[in-house]
Amino acid sequence: MQSILSRDFVGGIVAIVLGAFYLNLAYDLRSSALDDLVGPGGMPRAYGWVMVVLGFALCAVTLVTRWREQKSDHWKDQGRRIMWAAGLLGIGIAYLLIVNVVGYLLSMILLIAATMIYHGERLSTKVLASSAFGGVMLWALFVFVLGVHMPPGLLTYVGL
């Protein structure tokens, strides 16, 4: 079983599941008397079926060729890597949650500092100063130079 669950085989399974899910949604698309020959669901259904077939093909090719492959640990360290990546993703999600409340400038400073620390940098004056510099620079670039409206958040109370 261990040797079957190669990356390609798992990829094939994912493709089948994704294709099936997409097909389910595609067949639920409403048709109308005004539709053309293909209609809104035509191409999506074709894509869905192609995805499912390709998924099966990938699984089949993997099974046929697996006897040629040497046994190898396909998933060595992947769990640890996924956990580390999830941490960075968590920082991004936290940014999404606080930016409208705290404001773009302060959220950026916090994001930059958190990312540096997560990458192994120790909390220090240098990290804080770099974060502040980066946040202010991006704020000035996007808000003042490019005229993009960013969430002001707490800065509203100081008139910015």
Next chain:
Amino acid sequence: METILTSASYLLDYHIVVAALIGVTWGIIGGALPGISPSITMALLLPFTYSMEPTAAIVLLAATYVGAEYGGSVPAILIRTPGTNAAAATVLDGYEMNKQGKAGLALGISLYSGVLGSLFGLIMLMMLSKPLAAVALSFTPPAYFALGILGLSVIATLSGDSLIKGMIAAVLGLMIATIGTDPVTGGTRFTMGSSDLLTGIAPVMVMVGLFAMSELLAQVSNRGASERVNSKPKIEFPSFKLARRLVKPQSIGGVIGTFEGVMPGAGGTIASFMSYNEARRWSKYPDEFGKGSPEGIAAPETANNAVAETALVPLLSFGIPGSNSTAILLGGFLIHGIVPGPMLFQRSGEVVYGLYAGLFTAAIGLLFIGMAVLPLCIWIVNRPRQYLNAFIFALILSGIYSIHNSLFDLSIMLTAGVVGFLMRILKFPFLPTVLGLVLGYLVESSFRRSLVISGDSYAIFFNDRISLALLCVSGLFVFGSIGKRIWDAIRHKKRATFSEGTEG
């Protein structure tokens, strides 16, 4: 020749020269920021053009477009984030060269090829406007469908060691492209009741997620990996020998870019990917592609800069903007009471000749401004990884938010980043997904419109000569690639693994 001489006289007008230099500088900055498209960069300048002299105003906007199309390659090479859609193809070999400590050379090749592409495109614009306009007019919906299929056939080459995985990745992109509004009936598809998805998912969000965000996730998960080689903070132009080697891919890029640019809706993305594909096909060193091949940068950069020039053909000749950027330029014309179209040359010839002079100045200015700005960019990316990655993360979040001022867009980008990270682990290539996403709308809308026109007869795709020719070429690409894979398998020849998106 008369056109060239008349345009040259406008080089003495300092308003045009200054406008061109300011425009190209602003364009490079805007194009280099992920999420800030060339059209947004141009739109930001529109209010300033109200009080300007008409020719200078048009030159300012057009030069911004030229600068922005080049500017997108800078983050593509340095931080694996295409600043524009068309720069996605440059990521492949540009970022690989950067990892090898050759960022200066990669940027130098990109700049050199971009300037050549701009000048070549400008010459085509000046000399061949009429025949190129005829090409644009002859493209019907079946021909656009066939063009989209031709673009997708590139997947056969970009799939690396597994054509099946490449096709799965491409179909994923096509599936994402169906989200939003149906191109023919206007009904909603796969929006899950969300109003944010009514306009679909902009390719730039997925590209930034797949390339940049997944790279950040991969780097943070790869603790203990050796630091990459730092590049000298100096731009490096190709040697004479390397420049000779680049002539072929640059020629390929220039020709493809010229023709793709004149076709409304085709765009620089198709041109850059097709150029990359063809450059690889005709290269003496095809195995180097995807691993830091200079040709892999030269071809797409020449193409997308040529597109920036020839995209003006349908605008100037017919008043038809073929892209968002040329639509902004059309706005610039209309603000000053100038109507592009068949009578433009008769009624406002001085604007056209002044524009040509301005574009020439912008192309030359691109070279010098690039040489001044790029060493600073290299210095920035040589900073310690912790600092650089934090700044990149902040930059891409800011850039994507600036598209629609929407946190939903950021969630899309983060999701695409997760998908890209998982694709890396499962060793699926990214580029086919990008191709599918960019071409999905063109393929489906053209296909269905063609059937409506023909009364549901599929013969329309074979009766249209351009469509038939392009479909035949696509078939040759795909079956040729499959045949080569089978032949290599029979001979037990190890197929070069495409390095992009396969580490994990």
